[in-house]
Each structure stands twice: as structure tokens, then as C-alpha cells.
Amino acid sequence: MKSNPTQLTDNLVLIGGGHSHAIVLKLWGMNHIPGVHLTLISDRTHTPYSGMLPGQVAGFYDFEETHIDLRVLAHFAGANFYHDTVINLDLENKQVICEKHSPITFDNLSIDIGSIPQKSNISGASDYAIPAKPVAQFLTAWKNVKKTIKTHPKQPYSLTIIGGGAGGVELAFNMRTCLLNILENANNLTLNLIHQGNHLLTGHSHWTSKKVQSLLLENGTNIYLNETVIKITPSSPHHYRITCDSGLEIRSDFVFLVTQASSPQWIEKTGITTDKKGFILVNNYLQSVSHPNIFAAGDIATMKNYSRPKAGVFAVRQGQPLFNNLQSIILGTKLHSYYPQKFYLSLIGTGNKKAIASWGSLGLEASWLWTWKDYIDRKFMDRFKNFSSMKPEKNNNIIDVIITLKNEVILNKAQDKKELENKKFMPCNGCASKVGSSLLQKTLQRLDINQNPEIIVGLASPDDAAIIDISEQELLVETIDYFPSFISDPFVFGQITTNHCLSDLWAMGAKAHSVSAVITLPYGVDSVLEEILYQLLEGCLKILKQNQVSLVGGHTLQGEKLGFGLSCNGFILPNRILCKSGMQPNDKIILTKPLGIGTLLAAEMIYQTKGNWIDNAIQSMLISNKKASEIFLQFEASACTDITGFGLVGHLIEMMKASQVSVELNLDKIPILIGAIETIKQGITSSLHPKNLDNETYLTVNKNIKKSPNYSLLFDPQTSGGLLASIPEENADRCLQELIRAGYTDSQMIGKVIHKSNKITCQLT
Template identity: 75%
Template sequence: MKSNLTQLTHNLVLIGGGHSHAIVLKLWGMNPIPGVHLTLITDRTHTAYSGMLPGQVADFYSFEDTHIDLRCLTQFAQANFYLDTVKDLDLENKQIICEEHPPIAFDYLSIDIGSVPAKNSILGASDYAIPAKPVSQFLTAWEKIKTTVESHPKQPYNLTIIGGGAGGVELAFNMRTCLTNILENVKEKIDKLTITLIHKGDGLLTGHNHWISERLQFLLLENGTNIYLNETVIEIKANSSRNYTINCSSGLEIRSDWVFLVTQASAPQWIEKTGLRTDKKGFILVNNYLQSVSHSYIFAAGDIATIENYSRPKAGVFAVRQGQPLFNNLQSIILDNKLQAYSPQKLYLSLIGTGNKKAIASWGKLSLEADWLWTWKDNIDRKFMKRFKDFSPMESQIKNNNFIPCNGCGSKVGISILERTLKRLKIDQNSEIVIGLNSPDDAAIIDISKQELLVQTIDYLPIFVSDPFIFGQITTNHCLSDLWAMGAKAHSVSAVVTLPYGFDSIIEEILYQLLQGCLKILSKNQIFLTGGHTLQGEKLGFGLSCNGFILPNQILQKSGMQTDEKLIITKPLGTGTLLAAEMKYKTKGYWIDNTIKSMLLSNKKASEIFLKFEASACTDITGFGLVGHLIEMMKSSQVSVELNLDKIPTLIGAIETSKQGITSSLYPKNLENNTYLNSEQDMENNPKFSLLFDPQTSGGLLASIPEKNSDRCLQELVKAGYTDSQIIGKVVKKSNNISCLLT
């Protein structure tokens, strides 16, 4: 019998989501090598395209226009996405040292982490200046500045840019455009806005021709920018929380509310400590194959790399040009093919925007100023970004029909199938089983002693996030949640793991990352891993058999709800639709970041708070969705409920994906429970309605709380970190039939 399964044979890791690596990932998705375990490690989910950054500062472009969604891109490349910051390399053991993950092994490595403005020569720059890179930090600071000006438009403002290269000049133009528009919109005078540019050279844009320098200087002066040439900044001193003094070696002093650093590029300090050969400035030295001159299994591109025997500026155009040859050589070294040489061009075109949707072109000794250059530049930039937004061909390759089975808790079978199957079985229960299949709950309870009861549960999930370290943490939280829902104290777990087929070294690395994630959660809660079982299959899967103990008078069951009690939920809904949408390239990376953050939040403390405030019943919201689990509570308690749909918390992006009709593969089965719902008006058009049936992975707890305690309970939950907690309804007497009234 033929098998389509592929063994994992090579472990390739990319550090950094720069322009070169973005191109590599797109090309890899179009031309993958079977058996390569590809991973991207990056400290950000969205990476900015530098060519459009000045336009974003001027508000010509939105965040989505200028940023590449790296989660979406890695999925297209069938790669793993690790959100973390690299701080060192262990080249002897071929391992990457990160801030959060355990050491990550690799066979081949590529580095594209960009550069940062040099600030060691300026005293106080590290504390008081806003560097232009990393871009994410710069944009966060810029948004705060815009908000300040919008909130207090009558005040005078001073902004100073240190560095008169292309980056500094474009920021000066585009910052003025943005802030001027803000002030003019509220009919405030713009003469209170002062922008200053300080440059240590005798002309702007060092390295470009004289006409460009003179022309841009004239335009800046014309729009009111102060320019200081031949000035070297030596210190930035703080006068107050938002006012600084900039001291130059000449004795010049400038007062400024904000200081931006757009100086000469420098390399992150950790690179030099790794043992990789670098140039005098600390950048990785590579040959014409973009291959480290000291370690042949390591490649580097973009600003972080210096090609031996070539003197080129640190400009985004080179990072873009290096994407294709880097991709070719990464695949060639894996396939044991001859590497292809890359030679950077001597001249490169610069299109410098002047903040008014106009641009000036610079190419060697040639220059051109024309209105149409901005339109040309805009078309070039948008065409480049379009490459990273259209993944429809890949989607059609994955599935030829509309059914895409979900992972996580969305992969469960429907509750109706379970109920019908259990009714057909004859299952014996003895007197020691306090809670079992005859009265199903979140976990089984067995009487093993006169003091404590044994609580047992088991759960298992196929992988739903590509990072096994994060997957291990979320799944451990998910599995333990049944114990927390019962009010139990967890004691120990046994693991079951399905590992993909592959070479021993790669399988060992996946298992190591997975179990380290599991142990991170277990150690926080003083729970012991006692053993487990492994097997190999098509994809990674992980589950835990969990054991705990509980006192007979502290059991939280589904069956304890009392009339007039309040219903409190501790986490927002939406993991099912968001994870399904991610598979179809219909999410934004930061939506998934937020979803993962929610799934990483343990329910342990919430359980303790519910016990403190005398919860009468509790369950965790998982695969059957809010309504499915609520119905279980209503049936076993013989009550009905009123549910306030508007109060139900939802994850960022969940309503958007639901409106698009994107649901988990378990959703249709969960939707069968809508027969228990009724309302005085049409609620099906409410954007939150479909989320009632959305299967949750590592979802929150739902508890019934005495009304007198509900407000204080909610306050303590929020204080404990369950910031999305809400009172979503109340328990009422059932009439003829058990029902859930939507209000």
C-alpha cells in the first residue's frame, strides 16, 4: 500500500522576519522541499516594509498596507512560527538560545534580523531617544506622539531628528505632513510645530550626488524645518518626563520634546559573542553565496550581513534583491547542489518621498524630480506587498473542497454522537465511583480513602499552533482545566504523544520542545509528570491523563445551579472560528497572538476564586461551545437560564471571521443545540450568535454564583488577570422544558 507521508530529514531555521526572509518564505511555499522542517523565529508577528514606512508616518498608508503578516506567511510556507527573541547561538551544539524557548536545534541556519541605529556614541541616547528601528517600537512611540498632539493641539511641540541620511530626511518630511494635518483639522496654527534635523556631515544624504543633497535641503528649509550640518550630538539629557536637551560637540544646545535617532546602522551586540566572523562594525561577514565565511552551514542577508570585498550601504533594496539568491542557496545546500554566487549591484535607485505625495529619484550621478515619481514608487511598493497578501493558490493546493477538518478541541466528535454511543453500551459502575459515565461531568471522581477523593480526566489534541513549545503549554492547560472546573487540586499527569515521521534528531527536537512546554506549566503548579506513551503518526498530537484530589464537600459539579444565581464566564469566545480562519489565511497575525495569549491563561486561579465565592456549579468551555456545556449544566441541574448575548466576551477578530461564515468543522454538530434556545426577537443576526456554538480550545470556566457574591467575584477575577470575565446571565426556574432565553 502506497503512503503519501514524508519523513522529516533536515532542520532549517530562519532567525528574523526581514525582507530577505519574507521572500524566502514566499518562494518556499511555492517550491517546498519535502522533508525539510522549516522554522521562523521572530520577535514580531508583523514585519514592516521599509519602503512604505515614511508614507505610513504621513498617514498615506495603514498598518495593513505596510506590514507583512509573518504568521500567515509561515503557514503558506508550511513552516513553524516561533514568537521569541534570540539572544545567543551555541555553535558547538548547533543550538539557538532564546529568551523564552528552551535551546532550539538546527542543521542549517539563516539570519536576517536587520540593524539598529548606532547610539553608543551618544550619552543618554539609549534612555531618551526614539530609534527608527526596531520599526514596531518606533511606530508605537509615533502613535503616542500623534495622540498627544491630537489631545492638546494648542501646545507648542518640538521634534528633533538626529541623522540626515535618506531615512532621517524622509521622516522630517512625513512627520511634518502628519502633524500639520492634525493641527489644521482642528484649525490650529502650525507655527507652534518645530522640526529640527541634525546631521554630522556637511551635506544631507551622504553618498548621494550633490544636487540631491542641495535640493532636499532647500525643500526642508522651505517647509520650515531647522537644519544643522557639521554637528555631532554627544549627549541627550532629560529635563522632564517629555523634554530633553540635545548637546553637540560644538556647544550647540537644542531643546526638544522628542528625539528620534536615525544614525548609522549598527549590529545587535549578541552577534559578535557567538563566534561568527564579523566585520569591524559587528555585522556578519558572508561570501558571495550569502554564506558565513566562518561557518558554512549558516547564511545571513539584509542589513545584518556584510558581503566580503563589497562596500554597500545598509539599504532595504539590497535585502529585497538578496531574497531570491538566499532561497536558491538554502535549497541548494540542503539538496547538496552547487551554490549560486550573488553580486550586489553597484548603483541602486532611491525614490525619496517629500511628504506631499511627490518624490525625488537618485541613481548614481543622475537625479530627477517629478510628480509622477511618487505614483511610480507607490505602484512599486504596493506590487511588492501584494506578493505577501495573496495565498489563494496555496489554499487550493491544500484542499480541493470546502471541508477542512479542524485541530485543537474543534477536532472532537459531536456531543450527540457520544450520547447515542454511551446509551448503546452497558458500562458497569461500582460504589467507589462517585462521578462517572452514569452522571458524566468534567472529570471522574473515585472514592479511594475516607479523607480525599481521586479525580481523573484525560484529553488529547492534534496540533493547532506550529510551535510545539507553545502547543505543549496550551494543551497542558487545556487538559488540567477539567480538574480546575471540578475544584480539584492537581497532583500528577501521564502523557501521550503522537510524533511525525522523521530522522531521530528532528523528532527528538520536536519532543523536547513539546515536553518543555508541558513541564513549564506543570512546574508552575507543582504537578508531576509520571510517565507516558509515544507513537508516530501523520502529525504531532499531545494529551494528558490527569490525576487530582478533592475533599467531598468542595466538589464543583455541573448539577449544582440554583435559581437566581448569576452566570460568570472567565475567558472570551472565538478560538474555533479564529483557528479555522487561520487555516484559510483569513486572520491577522495579532488576532492569533491574542488568541494564544488567552489559551495560555490557566484556569486554576479562577477555580480557586469561584470556590471562595461559593460557586454552586462550574464547567470549562471547550469543544461543545458555550451553549453545549451550558445545556449539560441545565440538564443536570434541572433549571433554565437567561443569557445576555451582548455581555458575552469575544476574542479580537472572532466576530469578523464569524461574519465571513468561517466556522470550525465541529460547529455544525454544536449548532444542533440551537433547539434549546429561544428569544423574544431575532437573535440569529446578532454577530455573537454563532459564537455560542464555537468550539473552544483551552477556554474559560463558566460558573453559577450566588447573586450576593457575583459582583465581588467578578472584581477579583479581573484583578487576578481574567480581564475579559463577565456576568453573562442568570439561572431561572424551568417551565415545561429546559431552555436558554437569549436577551
């Protein structure tokens, strides 16, 4: 007997992907509560682990070793991932205000967004200094610093770090290590460290402070104690003057800010109770003292009953109790107190694969401490990798927990029908959820379909949209598309789906007029479903407004998961129609967007992709095909279609059949999304890919070409893919240049049309 579907009953929103929330998401994936609509909002896809960042600066670690992929982690947790920046809270209406999304409703909220260096008391710091946080911005700036120095490695350079706490000290050690490997002469590096206090590492033991100061002086770092920076001004282009209240002035090429932690300004504007520095004040449950449905952890939180420094160790320790209390408040069970330790171990890397251990009044320096630190850090990061092999843990606090494990995805080796039938089938979403073209053709051939005489383009001569003669001046164009959600953010899903559905009109050269929506909502209570529907339709309306198209109606129903589609209406002049037929010999073939959506989305389902790959794919899907259609019309395109579920080859064959021509493709010219080659090499393809391979019979290729991952991507189903058009040879170069200028930067001339042969073929060169 089939079990009853889970209903969504609670909106839990997490703001920020800090250490505590990373642990919460990991634990949630292992022990989730059915019915919770969990959402993570983060302004970055990858969140850094602070313990390894100094080592990354030195060059000991790469980006992936030091960052947690939040898209993958959110997917494992069953959470929606909203890539956006929070700018405020509407506490009265229980809504999160973001830069891009419409207000996001919550029942319970947790905040873990870290802190930023204080710079309001230093004139010019906002314009001329590089803050150590947010880390993503710092790493981008540090990359540019290294690039500048690598370009001129013989020149002298001066770097200044403002702040002599643990963060500033570690940067001083590790920046020197990195730059000495770039500069041709070590004497060309001047490193300055300015600190307000009379000794470094305030809060650590006297021995630790003296040891760090001694090591810095030994390696040539200039240390300025009891100095307060009041102003940073440019002395010449790319050179700065740092002025202290004592009158001390230091010239520097680069200035880094690692001062005391401060809170983002928007926190205080919300009305939530904060401490004197603007950090959210929480009780022993990590719960806001003013709003019991809001929790906070990490640097952004200050515990009312405990005075502790802003250190990553506390954020890590708060992860488990935060997870327990978030689940407890949803379940209505007793919250449990978190008691932060008074003393904690600090391991400070000195840039030479040695470390200093600081524990209360004790301190020690040794190379084995670096080995130990490296082991601890890597072990922590291993918790957020290889999700496909992780097993659920028992949660004694929850009864009847429903855990969904991954199924196998169909690999491209499963082309044989018998083998395919034996596979455990995992259907993909988006346009990859279509049925195969051969199934459609066979079914339609069995039907006796009457076509009214006013239908100019319909099932008798199928194209991207139907065309109906309604007046002498213009023709009516109609199309429909629908598919289940392939992305956890309904606002973005609404935008992509709207682009995808309208694309059939653009491919015909039509002007869109109005749409009706078809929506499937997951089972749940009205308050949760309202939020999903609101975000979905807001995304849809955003695209419709950009194109001056009206939403005129629709139909909603409930099902197992979110689905969305549009019936689209438009108009076209009889002499402006772009059809699949019309390709002429010697025409050039242009594709406006890269391939790879299908394999990337399939890889994401089994945790085999990277967040930035999906970010890039989403950006491609968000690009409208409207302007490209206008450009193709401008340069007299002879035929056009959009690339969707049947892949490049499937849609190209439709054009060749309708035009009675053949085509030569240049495989190396076909644009491909970042990461798609890697996932195809792993054998990861979408569930529609094997059906698309039926079209191989139309291709003439040699065995070596078939081994290329580029070849496999010819059959990859696309969601909101690009336009494919044939352009007269004399117009093709100018057309391509105009497309690139219009923002279709991945556009490529991928082949040419050749004369009709006995068999429609596709030559790959």
C-alpha cells in the same frame, strides 16, 4: 493507493522576518522541499516594509498596508512560527538561544534581523531618544507623540531628528506632513535635523543632496550640518537638551535617532565572524565565512567582496538567491553567487506625494515619481497577500516536490446534512477535532457499562472528570484529553494543551497531582523528532512546574502529524467538589474567558485571519483556569464547568440538564476574542460547529438574534477555554471583581439561572 508519508529529515531555522526572509518564505511555499522542518523565529508577528514606512508616518498608509503578516506567511510556507526574541547562538551545539523558548536546534540557519541605529557614542540616547529601529517600537512611540500633540494642539512643539541620511530626511518630510494636520497653527511646529556630514544624503549625488536641503529649508526645517551629538539630557519633565561637540545646544520635546546602522550586541558574542561594525561577514553565496551552515542577508550581513550601504533594496534583491542557496545546501547541490548591483535607484518621498529619484550622479523631482514609487511598493506588498488564491510554481531544481493546496473549510451555511456530505471536508484541530456530543450520547446509551461502587462520578453521571472514593479524607479525580496540534510552535502547543487538560481538574475544584502524556510525533529522523519532542515536553513541563504537578510517564507513537494529550490525576475534599449540577434559580452566570478560538483557528487554516488575532487567542489559551477555580470556590459557586469543544451552549446545556433549571443569557455581555466577529461574518466556522448546532433545539430565540455573529459564537468550540460557573446572586459582583483583579480581565456576568420549565430553554436578551 495511498502515498507514503513524508519523513522530516532536516532542521532549517530562520531568525528574523526581514525582507529577505519574507521572500524566502513566499518562495518556499511555492516550491518547498519535502522533509524539511522549517522554523521561523521572530520577535514580532508583523514585519514592516521599509519602503512604505515614511508614508505611514505621514498618514498615507495604514499599518496593514505597510506590514507583512508573518504568521500567515509562515503558514503558507509550511513553516513553524516561534514568537520569541533571539539572544544568542550556541554554535558548538548548533542551537538558537531565545528569551522564552528552550534552545532550538538547527542543521542550517539563516539570519535576517536588520540593524539598529548606533547610539553608544551619544550619552543619554538610550534613555531619552526614540530610535527609528526596531520599527515596531518606533511606531508605538510615534503613535504616543501624535496622541500627546492631539491632546494639546494649540501648544508649540519641537522635534529633533539626529541623522541626515535617507531615513532621517524622509522622516523629516513626512513627520511635518502628519503634524501639520494635527496642529491648529503651523508656526507652533519646530523641526530640527542634525547631521554629522557637510551635506545631507551622504552617498547620493550632489544635486540630490542640495535639492533635499532646499526643500527642507523651504518648509521651515532647521538643518544643522557638521554637528556631532554627544549628549542628550532632560532639561525638564518631557523636555530634552541636545548637546553637540561644537557647543551647540538645542531644546526639544521629542528626539528621534536615525544614525548609522549598528548590529545587535549578541551577534558578536556568538563567535561567528563579523566585520569591524559587528555585522555578519558573508561570502558571495550569502554564507558565513566562518560557519558554512549559517547564512545571513539584509542589513545584518556584510558581503566580504562588495562594499554596499545598508539599504532595503539589497535585502529585497537577496531574497531569491538566499532561497536558492538554502535549498541547494539542503539538497547538496551547487551554490550560486549573488552579485549586488553597484548603482541602485532611490525614491525619496518628500511628504507631499512627490518624490526625488536618485540614481548614481542623476537626480529628478516630480509628482509622477511618487505615483511610480507607490505602485512599486504596493506591487511588492501584494506578493504577501491573498495566499489562498496563489498557485505553486514549477521548481526545476527539485524532483517530486509535494505541494499541498488548501481545501475548503466547512462554512456555517453547511448545516443541512446533505449539503454537509457534499462539502469537501477539512477537519479542524485542537478541541474542534472532537466528535459531536450527540454521537457520544447515542453510543454510550448502546453500551452496557459496569460502574464499581466506589466511583462517585463517572459515566452514569458524567462531569468534567471522574471522581473515585479512595479514602475517607479525600477523593481521587481523573480525566484525559488529547488532540492534534493546531499551532506550529510545539513549545506553545505543549503549554496550551497542558492548561487545557488540567482545566477539567480545576473545573471540579480539585488539586492536580500528576499526569501521564500521550504523544503522536510526525514521521521523521531521530534528530528532527528529538527537537519537536523536546520543545513539546518543555512547554508541558513549564505549566506543570507552575502548578507543582509531576509528569510520571506516558506513551509515544508516530503518525501523520503532531498530537498531544494528558491523563491527569488529582485529589479533592468531599466538601469542595464543583459539579455541573447544583445551579440554583437566581444564580448569576460568569464566564472567565472570551469565545472565538474555533472560528479563528479555522480562518487561519485558509489564510483569512490576522497574526495579531492569533497572538491574542494564544495569550487567552495560555491563561490557566486554576486561580479562577479557587475564586469560584471562595464565593460559593453552585456549579462549574470549563468551555471546550462543545461550545458555550453545549456545556451550558449539560449544566442545565444536571441541575434541572433553565437559563437566560445576555448575548451582548458574552466576551469575544478580537477578530472572531470578522471571521464569523465571513461564514468561517470550525468543522465541529455544525454538530454543535444540534443544540439549537434547546434555545428559544427570535430571528433577528439568529442573524447576529454573537449568536453563532455560542456554538464555537474552544480550546483551553474559560470556566463557566453559577454564583449565588449576593456573591456575584464581588466574585467578578476578584476574577478581574486576578488577571481574568475578560470575565463577564453573562446571564442568570431561572426556574425549571417544561422544556430546558435558553433565553437570549
